[in-house]
Amino acid sequence: MNENQKNVCEVPEVKPSGWKELYLKEDWWAIWLSMGIIFAAIFLYFSGGSLKPLAVTPAKWSSLDQLFHHFALNYKLYFLQFFFWLIVFSLSSKIMGFNLSEFVPSFIFVYVISVIIFSIGAWEKAHHYNLEPPLVALAIGMIIANFIKLPKWMDTGFRVEYFIKTGIVLLGATLPFTLIIYAGPVAMLQATIISVSTCLTVYFAATRLFKLDPRLAACLGAGASVCGVSGTIAVAGAVRAKKEHPCIAITLVIVWAIVMIFFLPFISKILHLHAGVAGAWIGTSEFADAAGFAAAQAYGLMAGMEEIAVRAFTLMKVIGRDIWIGLWAFAFAVISITKWEKGDRLGQKPTLKEVWWRFPKFVLGFFLASLIITVVVHSYSMNEYLHTVKPNLINPIKAMRTWTFIFCFLSIGLTTRFRELASAGNKPFKAFTMGVIVNVILGFIFSAIIFGNYWSTALGVLK
């Protein structure tokens, strides 16, 4: 090879994904899909119909005869719903680069098991035995993943994040925008205080006490305080972490997140916490959106106030923590370049544009969905809202959201294979655990004591 050839690298088409993320990232697809459902629901409502047939869910039952009768009556609607989900998720996944021959059979598996889980949750005595659908989905998924070896290609259809992001945008449509404006700042304040405290605890424990690499400490701190695995991945890239650092943080986040899914709802139940208080606590002390929704919904169902728990959690986690991921990554990038590496890498100066590109865009869909529905229902009286709008417009959207959440909770279980997780090591485990302890205690103090009255009274706004 001559010298000229050696010095040529003609790759003009190789560019950052940039605005191509509009069709390459699941954040955007979650928005497109959810907005399609919301606009269809609005259109059908104003046409005198409803999205209800597509949003069919198992009815409450006390005997198997009742359950079978329900499916015998509604099997066509379930087929309709199944094909709807299959088509929209398959098409969008195909465009994002997934293999349809893997996705389709895998999603069929997810849907069938989800119907069973939903049916268990609709059992009259499910509540008595703590068979809340999120916990059942997680348990069934983990049993299958760890004791029955499914082919690895089936992971293609277990899209935890895609399902939960779609559900969060749909959730926006059931959350009054006025509530976001009213409670959002309190959530931001509480979440920021606790996130910063937790992150600093993990960081200083890791670096000062256990003498770990500051880049690993940053990954652990972000995982414990910002947004679990997503926070870890965002910050790992910003600090140019060693390739094994994210593995360690991912393992610790998953293990603690799974523990918290069960721990927080059951402790909340023992303490008889108000659903709003528990939701806020889970919002500050769970590590990832998907795990947190599982915990919040489970406790909401236990307390008989599902919507309140989910609302408090959403405000705290999505508005209080998720939207700051890009800023955290930017701050860590600046610290990394100026303190840890002192300019030994070229062309890597972080820019504020990174904050936008790393912003979890599905949050925009969440705000937009809330705004659209708030405007649509604004002119109705409370009586009209409760008797006409809610059953025919809001509840079907909520039912569609519940389906995506169950797909998500089941997928968490199905992808949690403990034997595959990297070994975290003693020191990172201890540093992370110290952060978890600080986080859980501070989260409880702020949610139940300092803002306890606020979280137990502020979330009952209907429209």
Next chain:
Amino acid sequence: MNQYTCLHCKYFRNDPKFLEEFYHGLNTLSSAWGCVRGDAGVCIKHGVYLFPRGKCSDFLCTRENKNIDNQISGTYNVYSIS
């Protein structure tokens, strides 16, 4: 200084499917298809996970199709900045 960053380098891998296989558990509570990852990926030469805006003396151009949207085309030759 060359104009190319990690994004054009043979050693840089940011295909989402590769990343989810590389990092076990990434798809359990997150995703390589999420916006928060951006275009970040793994440099298999230096063993680091990073955003693809960097440049270094080990840069190696490649024909390998590894861009995030699998749409790379063009002429690829070995590039050396030395």
